[in-house]
Amino acid sequence: MDPNYRPSQVDEDTSRSRALPFAGSDLVLSPSQWSSHVVGCTSSLTAIILLYLVDNPKLCVVRSPYNSVLLDPLQLKGLFACLLPTPKGISCANYAKCLNQVLQNLGSMQLWLRIPLEKSENDAEARNPDYMGEGHTDSWELWNSFRLLCEHHSQLAVALDILSSLPSASSVGRWFGEPVRAAIINTNSFLTNARGYPCLSKRHQRLTTAFFDHSIQVVISGQPVHNVPVGASGANADDHVEGKTLDYLQSQQPLMDNLEAQTYETFEKDTVKYSQYQRAVAKALVDRVPDENASAVTTVLMWLCAGRGPLSEHPTEGWEDIVTIVSSDMRNWDAPERADILVSELLGSFGDNELSPECLDGAQRFLKEDGISIPSSYTSFIQPVTACKLYNDIKSHKDLVHFETAYVVKLHRVARLAHTQPVFTFTHPEYSTESSNQRSKKLHFDIPSDTGSTLIHGFAGYFDATLYKDVHLGIEPSTATPNMFSWFPIFFPLRTPICVQPGTPLEVHFWRCCGSTKVPYSLLIKLSRTQ
Known part of the structure; x- marks a missing residue:
């Protein structure tokens, strides 16, 4: 509720009664709230340009217009961060070049690159073609190649997509040293226990606990498939100190x-x-x-x-x-x-x-x-x-x-x-x-x-x-x-x-x-x- 909001005056219509809103829109936020609590997402047009056009060699002659379409939305001021689509394989030089150009004049906003938490133990069988490029089986290498092209910029971070299957504990552990800002868990990763409540597998539970311990935000994404119970209490005062x-x-x-x-x-x-x-x-x-x-x-x-x-x-x-x-x-x-x-x-x-x-x-x-x-x-x-x-x-x-x-x-x-x-x-x-x-x-x-x-x-x-x-x-x-x-x-x-x-x-x-x-x-x- 916005305590400063007041319903606008309307012409009286005695023929029918009207219920006026008692609170303002959820989008009525102060500038400090926009800059500290809101994460934006790229539009579908920008995502298409990023994933399919910028690094397409057949369209190299028209890359410059596409770059400008990309740069303008990302240079909007005032948001805490902006979520970007996953690069298609390690051949992402122009994608990285565009973002590196944005990062040089971005102000305080961060860019979160969506990266799947995936490492194929069997390269040929386990690779996810939706995320991985040809010959690329480790999403950490995807992130590392992109990060190097952006010169380790401190405002480039990671949003991990948590899939239903997880790599080995050693492979997962290396991500805790990276600038992971959010972990996105899809609702289809949840199981249903005997009482009908949503639950994660034991490995997913341990991973989620580790995310909380490392101050990584956990985001639930997808259509709701369970009744969500009341969550646990927040951190105590000692944790904040x-x-x-x-x-x-x-x-x-x-x-x-x-x-x-x-x-x-x-x-x-x-x-x-x-x-x-x-x-x-x-x-x-x-x-x-x-x-x-x-x-x-x-x-x-x-x-x-x-x-x-x-x-x-x-x-x-x-x-x-x-x-x-x-x-x-x-x-x-x-x-x-x-x-x-x-x-x-x-x-x-x-x-x-x-x-x-x-x-x-x-x-x-x-x-x-x-x-x-x-x-x-x-x-x-x-x-x-x-x-x-x-x-x-x-x-x-x-x-x-x-x-x-x-x-x-x-x-x-x-x-x-x-x-x-x-x-x-x-x-x-x-x-x-x-x-x-x-x-x-x-x-x-x-x-x-x-x-x-x-x-x-x-x-x-x-x-x-x-x-x-x-x-x-x-x-x-x-x-x-x-x-x-x-x-x-x-x-x-x-x-x-x-x-x-x-x-x-x-x-x-x-x-x-x-x-x-x-x-x-x-x-x-x-x-x-x-x-």
């Missing part, structure tokens, strides 16, 4: 830059991390001093880089003779006595990316030869990912520096293409005279062959740490500590995305280089052609 951090790129250097009080406040709310550290310290104290000697032995425990932690409050709360606060650089401070237990929290999202090895090497002289370090070791991990949104956000800066920066980010719209692989492991204390913090590693990733072709935008990084014995802490997906939010994964972007064909081995060389003023990472990717 978390949504602000998803896929948000952060570049942090805690050793170089002082963290804000708000950042420390967020860290201090992570009770899981402190609980794990408490367990590790408690076990170390018990192992260090037997119960029968506890009252006679004094244990020296040093906490390095305690931030603004609760320990700083204890000297004013009756612990004057127990806790001493020292404000100094651990690499330059001389300890009056050695410690039995050395506790530190210098871990970054990649384990060593906040210079924990360099800092602890300088502080190792504080520890007794038989002393305990918490953490005792940590390992970094990486995996290749498709992350179109992150790539476009970095690309928007239009410089090389941002592509050579590692970002901390809560990964959301990404496709994890292979299992994680361990990269570097650091152990503390480290008394070997030959050890160096400069490392290199060669990794091999096997992307499942049923995934199909993929585009790698970069690598996601994680860590796993052993605090003490069996007390563990980390964000590596397969062993991540539940309900811990102090660390988000790290993202290493590639300057140019790399397309990997099915069955192609992926070899990655990763280096940790140590300099006098900085510790950069370098990586090299090698693709081997399969016979």
Whole structure:
């Protein structure tokens, strides 16, 4: 209902009664509603030009008039997005050229290209001729060829057509790293359960849930064939708050830059991390001093880089003779006595990316030869990912520096293409005279062959740490500590995305280089052609 609407005055007609409308048309929207809630569709004429005329070589002499017919409707201002028809096969150069021309002067409106979610396992039998061109069996390749012709434009997105049959889970998973804005499910994909209600197959249900988890709109299309029940309740307040951090790129250097009080406040709310550290310290104290000697032995425990932690409050709360606060650089401070237990929290999202090895090497002289370090070791991990949104956000800066920066980010719209692989492991204390913090590693990733072709935008990084014995802490997906939010994964972007064909081995060389003023990472990717 439009509260500002008032029925227009009409001439009184006493011969018959007339019922005037009590509300305005559904099309009476404010400009902000048009630009944020309405998605337009191309007209049937524009669709015919796009699909059959623009890329027809026999009509090349008249392409220019057709292009103008296409450009004018798409350049209408004020809509949130416009839905475009599916290209007919990979031979769509002129179609892409027309859209790329539109994209250069489009304003804020997005263009959603309809792409079927299809990958033929049996190329000859399973191909859908309505969508696929000759020799083309993977709709992702259709999208990728079109996207490349439009130069990865950030306003070109995908609307997936969900068919009654689905490809393999690996093939479907790669789409979550693409700019998918909507999933269109036709009503004929629904089944009827025993009670007569519409339902989706188990695979379709899991896919739809994944769409919701990745903030992808689900659209029901087609003629209604069931009675639709009342839907579930919406997202709670926590989900809306978390949504602000998803896929948000952060570049942090805690050793170089002082963290804000708000950042420390967020860290201090992570009770899981402190609980794990408490367990590790408690076990170390018990192992260090037997119960029968506890009252006679004094244990020296040093906490390095305690931030603004609760320990700083204890000297004013009756612990004057127990806790001493020292404000100094651990690499330059001389300890009056050695410690039995050395506790530190210098871990970054990649384990060593906040210079924990360099800092602890300088502080190792504080520890007794038989002393305990918490953490005792940590390992970094990486995996290749498709992350179109992150790539476009970095690309928007239009410089090389941002592509050579590692970002901390809560990964959301990404496709994890292979299992994680361990990269570097650091152990503390480290008394070997030959050890160096400069490392290199060669990794091999096997992307499942049923995934199909993929585009790698970069690598996601994680860590796993052993605090003490069996007390563990980390964000590596397969062993991540539940309900811990102090660390988000790290993202290493590639300057140019790399397309990997099915069955192609992926070899990655990763280096940790140590300099006098900085510790950069370098990586090299090698693709081997399969016979």
